[in-house]
Amino acid sequence: MKNDNEENNMSQFEKNTVDAAQIQALYRVHYFNASAVFEAPEDHAYYFKTFIGPHQISVERGDCVYFLTTDTAFLKRGPCQIDSQHCATIVRGFMPAERSCSLAGLPVLPYVNGCSTKQLFAPPRPGDPTLQYLQIPPHSAEQAHHIHSTTRVVYTLSGKGTSIVGMEGLTVKEDLTPGKVCILEPMCPHHFETPYGEPLVVVPLHVFSATSGVETMHPMFNGTYLMNQGN
Ligand SMILES: [Fe+2]
Numbered sequence: 001m002k003n004d005n006e007e008n009n010m011s012q013f014e015k016n017t018v019d020a021a022q023i024q025a026l027y028r029v030h031y032f033n034a035s036a037v038f039e040a041p042e043d044h045a046y047y048f049k050t051f052i053g054p055h056q057i058s059v060e061r062g063d064c065v066y067f068l069t070t071d072t073a074f075l076k077r078g079p080c081q082i083d084s085q086h087c088a089t090i091v092r093g094f095m096p097a098e099r100s101c102s103l104a105g106l107p108v109l110p111y112v113n114g115c116s117t118k119q120l121f122a123p124p125r126p127g128d129p130t131l132q133y134l135q136i137p138p139h140s141a142e143q144a145h146h147i148h149s150t151t152r153v154v155y156t157l158s159g160k161g162t163s164i165v166g167m168e169g170l171t172v173k174e175d176l177t178p179g180k181v182c183i184l185e186p187m188c189p190h191h192f193e194t195p196y197g198e199p200l201v202v203v204p205l206h207v208f209s210a211t212s213g214v215e216t217m218h219p220m221f222n223g224t225y226l227m228n229q230g231n
Contacts, residue, residue: 154204
């Protein structure tokens, strides 16, 4: 019979044998530097399809597409055809008014840990998809390790930083550089850091967003009283 220390050592040994790709698969994060297409997995509640790199994209009626040029963000309704060079994401069943927004200019909203943000395309109604702009200053971290209830498609606009994904003892780091796309599936534990002495600017698309204050109003959350982990 193993004692607690042996159990913990075994557990740590097993963790050390898991490679980066396995950790990324376990927590469901995906990184893309070259041309690729990523579609919402079968078990997702909301359908999206992301095109990284140059693609000719057909968007059907009833859907919309978010995409970026070097200096502007666009939201277009289907039916339409677009010629995307960097990153485009179709969101199914959402077709708000078309819009565009310059990517120039400083953020206007303070955020945590010295970060700042602006809403490129605010959600028209609570819970709708939204395109955000996030600037992380050098030597900071984008808040504490956290999760989101819906997918984030994160385009790296400028600077350099690191994405950290996983849980204690089982984390994986990936550098974020301009043009790189990070797709975080729902509930993927993560945060971004800027250890390289330069700021990082990312443009995250929330494939449907949070309705502030409402997502924790449910019996599981309200009937739970936190305590130290039982170890
Ligand atoms: Fe996040």
